[in-house]
Amino acid sequence: MTETQGEAALSPLMPFVLERTFTRTIDTIADTLGQYGDGPSIQAAIDLVGRYQLAGLLMAPKHRGQGGPRSQSSE
Numbered sequence: 001m002t003e004t005q006g007e008a009a010l011s012p013l014m015p016f017v018l019e020r021t022f023t024r025t026i027d028t029i030a031d032t033l034g035q036y037g038d039g040p041s042i043q044a045a046i047d048l049v050g051r052y053q054l055a056g057l058l059m060a061p062k063h064r065g066q067g068g069p070r071s072q073s074s075e
Helices: 003-009 014-035 039-059
Strands: none
Touching: 014 039
């Protein structure tokens, strides 16, 4: 783990972000189960959720200087 990753992991914002991320994932899975009645459709929908959620997480800036609100200077 790099120093920046450790710093982000210890951020006081992390509990909120993780809680919301996983709550929304659970909500999406529950909605999927209610929407589709057959196994193949459920599996395909869950696969899509995982694919796009992971893609979004992988594209998130890893360091403060690589995008996002913290990288913008107020000077």
